[in-house]
Amino acid sequence: MEQFPLGLAIGGLLVCIVVSAFFSGTETALMSVNRYRLRHLAQHGNAGARLAEKLLAQPDRLIGIMLLGNTVANVAAASIVTLMTLEYAEQKWLALANGALTLVLLLFCEVGPKTYGALNADRIAIPAAFVYRPLLTITYPLIWLISTITSALLRLFGVSRSKVASHSLSADELRTVVAEAGSLIPLKHQQMLVSILDLERITVEDIMVPRSEVSGIDLNEDPSQLMQLLRDAQHTRMPVFEGDLNHIVGVLHMKQVARELSRGVLDQDALARIAKQREPYYVPEGTTLNRQLLAFQHNRRRHAYVVNEYGDVLGLVTLEDILEEIVGEFTTLPHGLQRHLRTESDGSYLVPGNMTVRAINRALGWALPINGPKTLSGLIIEQLETIPEAGTSLKLGPHEVDVLQITDNTIKTARIWPAVTPTPQI
Numbered sequence: 001m002e003q004f005p006l007g008l009a010i011g012g013l014l015v016c017i018v019v020s021a022f023f024s025g026t027e028t029a030l031m032s033v034n035r036y037r038l039r040h041l042a043q044h045g046n047a048g049a050r051l052a053e054k055l056l057a058q059p060d061r062l063i064g065i066m067l068l069g070n071t072v073a074n075v076a077a078a079s080i081v082t083l084m085t086l087e088y089a090e091q092k093w094l095a096l097a098n099g100a101l102t103l104v105l106l107l108f109c110e111v112g113p114k115t116y117g118a119l120n121a122d123r124i125a126i127p128a129a130f131v132y133r134p135l136l137t138i139t140y141p142l143i144w145l146i147s148t149i150t151s152a153l154l155r156l157f158g159v160s161r162s163k164v165a166s167h168s169l170s171a172d173e174l175r176t177v178v179a180e181a182g183s184l185i186p187l188k189h190q191q192m193l194v195s196i197l198d199l200e201r202i203t204v205e206d207i208m209v210p211r212s213e214v215s216g217i218d219l220n221e222d223p224s225q226l227m228q229l230l231r232d233a234q235h236t237r238m239p240v241f242e243g244d245l246n247h248i249v250g251v252l253h254m255k256q257v258a259r260e261l262s263r264g265v266l267d268q269d270a271l272a273r274i275a276k277q278r279e280p281y282y283v284p285e286g287t288t289l290n291r292q293l294l295a296f297q298h299n300r301r302r303h304a305y306v307v308n309e310y311g312d313v314l315g316l317v318t319l320e321d322i323l324e325e326i327v328g329e330f331t332t333l334p335h336g337l338q339r340h341l342r343t344e345s346d347g348s349y350l351v352p353g354n355m356t357v358r359a360i361n362r363a364l365g366w367a368l369p370i371n372g373p374k375t376l377s378g379l380i381i382e383q384l385e386t387i388p389e390a391g392t393s394l395k396l397g398p399h400e401v402d403v404l405q406i407t408d409n410t411i412k413t414a415r416i417w418p419a420v421t422p423t424p425q426i
Helices: 006-032 035-043 047-056 059-088 091-119 121-138 140-155 171-179 187-198 223-232 254-263 268-275 289-299 319-327 334-338 357-364 376-384
Strands: 237-241 248-253 282-284 303-307 313-318 349-352 393-396 399-407 410-416
Touching (some): 006 047, 035 047, 035 121, 047 059, 059 091, 059 121, 059 140, 091 121, 121 140, 187 319, 248 268, 289 303, 313 319, 357 376, 376 393, 376 410
Parallel strands (some): 282 303
Antiparallel strands (some): 237 248, 303 313, 349 410, 393 399
16 A cells, blocks of 8 residues: 655644644634724725625624634644554554644644734734635635534524624723723813713703803893893893792893893883894703703703702803813803802812712812702702701812802802821831
8 A cells, every 4th residue: 555645744734733723813813803994994985894794794704604614624633643653653652743733733823823813913804804705705605504414403592693793882882992092092082082072961951050150131120220230241142930939931042131221211111022033942951961962962052050950040051161060161141250269378278069969070180079959059958958057067079078068058269178098007
């Protein structure tokens, strides 16, 4: 019997090892490639990326050809080693030869290629797609048969292709992606992107100007006082009401006031007539900022009055307030200035009671609770379960708080100290 050529055997073994390494490495690369980067490249005309996307759209067939090729290469390698051992050595060395082959396959066809594929997924996956496409075409009948049998077996365990997890990202997952972008996205842009995602969590009462701070024109006031209010007005638009904000007649624009003053005396009737030309825009409490932003755009309005279930006005929310949630504060309106905190020389902060807890957390990087009252005043009163007197001290989590001023049963100003980090005991 003619002896099996040693050179041919070694060549065939090397080919099997290379083929096995190819299928192992490209399998890991294609399965771990960033799908969104792949889609981006495909949309910009990369033919390999488009081909890889099509392959990954049918993972059962792709995995089928990978495992088929890997299995054939490994079995062929084991057969060649067995033939070489029996041909050129004694049978007692067969176990040792197969053990050595197993080690070679583990190192050079599994661990090594798969690690390289995971670390260089984009570099390997796109070129590999050009190899897998013709392989799938050639082996289509066999792969189809394998996929059909596999799908039938999986259905017995309640698994079907229709239940395959979607690769779309949720809002929370997008937050994680943005946070891990690192230097790829400037920090300011990261904050803006996260703020846009947070719009669906924040409601209008979280950022509204409280009712007590809304400036307006009361038609029941003395005419001379009305004129003084108009002269001192620091807003371009003001609500006109009778008695209180629950009875708004309309919204007054200062341009209209200036036009009427140029024509003659402006009295209550004229103010009411001008204000009624612009009806107030009401929104219910609990409206999320993303919905309100779209509502402002749809209705072509810039501000709205937040009302509760009884129709009582709770405060005022403006388009600028929502934009500030995205890009940070840029307004010069007085109500924004009043809510600014002030740093003291002893390291404490003087904070207006009407400043929202969210604004404090954002400005100082703190974690005061935001699930309850919206303002610092409300948070302190809830903590004490009573309206405090000036000079009252308390703790809000790790922060010490002193109540400095009380006005109309609300806290006007409070002093807050940063959290003290405990000194570790040695």
